[in-house]
Amino acid sequence: MKKILNYIDGNYCEPISETWIDNYNPSNGEVYSQIANANEQDVEKAYEAAKKAFPSWSNTTIEERSRIMLRIATLIEENLEELAYAESLDNGKPLSLAKAVDIPRASSNFRFFGNAITQFASEAHESVGLNTMNFTLRQPIGVVGCISPWNLPLYLFTWKIAPAIAAGNTVVAKPSEITPMTAFMLGEICTKAGLPNGVLNIVHGTGPSAGQAIVAHKNIKAISFTGGTITGEHIARTAAPMFKKLSLELGGKNPNLIFADCNYEKMLAVTLKSSFANQGQICLCGSRIFVERSIFEKFKKDFVTKVAQLKVGNPFDENTNIGALVSKPHMEKVQSYIEIAKEEGGIVLTGGNPVVVKGSENGYYLEPTVIEVFDDQCRVNQEEIFGPVVTLMPFDTEEEVINMANGVEYGLSATLWTQNLDRTMRISKKIESGIVWVNTWLNRDLRTPFGGVKNSGVGREGGFEALKFFTEPKNICITYSE
Ligand code: NAD
Numbered sequence: 001m002k003k004i005l006n007y008i009d010g011n012y013c014e015p016i017s018e019t020w021i022d023n024y025n026p027s028n029g030e031v032y033s034q035i036a037n038a039n040e041q042d043v044e045k046a047y048e049a050a051k052k053a054f055p056s057w058s059n060t061t062i063e064e065r066s067r068i069m070l071r072i073a074t075l076i077e078e079n080l081e082e083l084a085y086a087e088s089l090d091n092g093k094p095l096s097l098a099k100a101v102d103i104p105r106a107s108s109n110f111r112f113f114g115n116a117i118t119q120f121a122s123e124a125h126e127s128v129g130l131n132t133m134n135f136t137l138r139q140p141i142g143v144v145g146c147i148s149p150w151n152l153p154l155y156l157f158t159w160k161i162a163p164a165i166a167a168g169n170t171v172v173a174k175p176s177e178i179t180p181m182t183a184f185m186l187g188e189i190c191t192k193a194g195l196p197n198g199v200l201n202i203v204h205g206t207g208p209s210a211g212q213a214i215v216a217h218k219n220i221k222a223i224s225f226t227g228g229t230i231t232g233e234h235i236a237r238t239a240a241p242m243f244k245k246l247s248l249e250l251g252g253k254n255p256n257l258i259f260a261d262c263n264y265e266k267m268l269a270v271t272l273k274s275s276f277a278n279q280g281q282i283c284l285c286g287s288r289i290f291v292e293r294s295i296f297e298k299f300k301k302d303f304v305t306k307v308a309q310l311k312v313g314n315p316f317d318e319n320t321n322i323g324a325l326v327s328k329p330h331m332e333k334v335q336s337y338i339e340i341a342k343e344e345g346g347i348v349l350t351g352g353n354p355v356v357v358k359g360s361e362n363g364y365y366l367e368p369t370v371i372e373v374f375d376d377q378c379r380v381n382q383e384e385i386f387g388p389v390v391t392l393m394p395f396d397t398e399e400e401v402i403n404m405a406n407g408v409e410y411g412l413s414a415t416l417w418t419q420n421l422d423r424t425m426r427i428s429k430k431i432e433s434g435i436v437w438v439n440t441w442l443n444r445d446l447r448t449p450f451g452g453v454k455n456s457g458v459g460r461e462g463g464f465e466a467l468k469f470f471t472e473p474k475n476i477c478i479t480y481s482e
Contacts, residue, residue: 002033004180004204006042007187009049010197016041021177021205026092026324027315029362035180038205043172043213046201047220050143050170053198058140058168060196062117069114069166071193076107079189083182087153088315090181092324092364093278095316106154106182112446113162113466120167120467132479138471140168141245144222145214147207147235148183150176150326151281151386157183160224161200163466171200172220174211176227178327180204207231215239222470225249226283229384229410229455236458247459247469249283249451251384252412255405256286257427260295262417263439268299272306274415274441276368279325280388283456284413284435284442288381289392290401296394300372303392304350307368312355314363322388324363331364334387338369341380346371346391376404384410398427406432411454415441434460 004023005012015036022031036042057065076083083106084098093102122136146160157175164171175183183202190200203210207227215223215238222245225235229250239246256274258267274286291299315323325331331354338352351369368388373381381391395401405414413435416427428436434452437443444450450462459469 001031004033004035004184006036006038006046006204007184007200007202008042008046009052009201010191012187015039015205016045023090023180024327025089026326027089027363028360029328029364032089033181035177036204038174038203038210038213040209040213042203042205043210043217046172046203047143047217049198049201050172051219053196054140054142054170057165057170057196057199060168065166065168066114066118068194069110069162072190072195073107073110073114075189075193076103076110079185080104080107083154083185086181086185087179088323090179091150091153092315092326094320094323096318096320097278097323102152102155105152106158108446109155109158109162113166116163116463116467117166120464122473130479131482132477134475134477137474137476138167138468139474141222141470141472142169143220144169144171144224144470145217145220146171146173147211147214147223147225147227148173148175149227150178151278151283153179154182154186156226157186159461160226163461164224164470165195165199167467167470169222169470170198172214172217173200173202174204174214175202177204177206212238218242221245223247224461224469232457245469247451247461248457249461250412250455250457251386251410252283252285252452252456253288253382253384253408253410254284254286254413254415254433255431256289256415257401257405257417258289258291258295258299259416259418259420259423260292261419263419264295266439267417268302268306270441271303272310275390276307276310276322276388277442279322279366280368280390281326281386282442283386286413286415286441287385287390288376288405288408289390290395290404291392293394293396300349300392304370307370308350310368312365312367313357314360322365322368324360324365325387326364328364330387331366334366334385334389337380337383337385337387337389338371341371341373341378341391344373344375344378344380346373346378346380349392351388376407382408398423402427402430406430409455410452412452412456413437
């Protein structure tokens with residue numbers, strides 16, 4: 001059986017414990033590979049490699065760093081088919097999605113930050129009349145930790161690693177143990193691209209073991225984490241006494257606000273995606289849909305008709321819209337929320353049941369599900385489900401829908417559908433979230449700040465924000481004589 005090895009100091013290696021974790025193929029429920037079960041000792045080995053590589057990498061010219069990163073980007077593109085296949089097999093997402101979004105975006109992450117670093121500059125402040133010049137020196141932090149989730153595996157893994165190494169840091173990284181395959185493949189690509197040994201070290205294994213060892217390592221000075229809010233809280237608690245720099249990208253429960261004056265057809269098509277893309281397993285999915293009452297019944301009918309037409313199937317079938325959920329426990333969690341919704345008085349308008357896919361009978365398939373709810377404080381409207389389940393509710397006034405949109409612990413993104421510019425500005429300012437998409441969804445320019453407020457996280461990724469996170473600003477103050 002295929003073994004997913006750690007990648008340390010430019011070499012693939014077995015875990016020190018010699019123990020392994022089963023890796024499941026969600027499309028058929030079978031174990032198809034084994035993951036290194038890294039522990040504190042493997043993390044220490046990875047840290048030592050990263051520490052050794054740091055002096056040279058941090059002094060490598062920007063041009064050379066950039067050149068290597070662009071080579072990584074190109075190699076990812078050249079291996080698109082193989083990587084997309086691996087991502088789809090590991091995660092259950094439709095192959096078409098992995099090909100169109102996940103892998104191209106992983107390449108873009110390296111290309112973007114490989115270019116961005118050549119434009120990264122810092123400020124100078126002349127204290128006029130005092131013969132004093134200040135400038136800000138932005139130095140890499142040293143060895144940093146990057147930990148990522150399973151929903152967009154290579155996409156989010158590289159979103160952290162790329163700015164970290166562009167800025168001159170060396171990295172100990174851990175992908176999710178549920179979807180480690182493409183991160184494993186990235187090691188070889190980095191070696192081929194000429195990334196010096198030890199600049200990127202990848203350990204595999206569980207959160208409580210390998211992940212915790214990275215966060216608790218006293219000399220890993222910054223942690224960039226994407227994952228669940230509860231894990232983020234735990235990481236913050238571990239890291240705070242060591243005063244580590246932390247970037248936390250956490251859960252969401254994003255509102256989709258639909259006004260009667262929107263471009264209806266466009267809204268309907270995009271809302272289908274924002275609800276169910278990647279089986280609804282995107283932190284940015286709009287899982288709470290609020291519709292202005294005058295078009296509520298029409299929307300309900302049209303949306304439910306379209307959702308019922310989505311094809312749930314094997315990820316490798318090119319007609320599949322909805323693939324498999326990532327794991328059995330996750331599927332059970334999502335199903336339990338459908339039961340909670342019913343107990344709370346919600347009405348399942350479509351979906352709600354597991355799907356048996358011919359030839360893949362043991363895969364984790366679930367119908368896309370739309371639930372009408374009658375109280376925005378109900379659990380299905382408050383808690384992150386992270387699956388193909390959305391709720392619908394009507395609203396009458398702007399004030400009411402803003403209150404409902406903001407009435408959750410989360411604040412990652414929001415989507416607003418209206419043609420009214422005044423309303424767009426009024427609402428965008430009042431929404432408590434890190435991103436507001438107006439008449440669009442998941443429209444990403446990598447220069448923009450990305451992140452959430454409230455329980456959706458701390459800090460921002462993207463563009464120069466990420467390069468700022470991965471550097472330590474130092475004020476150099478020089479006085480001189482005339
Ligand atoms: P998770 O928190 O269970 O795991 C994320 C990563 O953290 C994994 O690599 C895991 O092994 C590791 N981990 C777990 N416990 C740890 C610990 N104690 N110390 C260190 N590392 C630990 O999340 P998940 O189930 O993989 O991902 C789904 C969650 O991620 C959802 O809540 C989703 O909203 C969120 N997410 C957020 C964003 C964003 O940008 N805000 C993007 C994608 C996913």
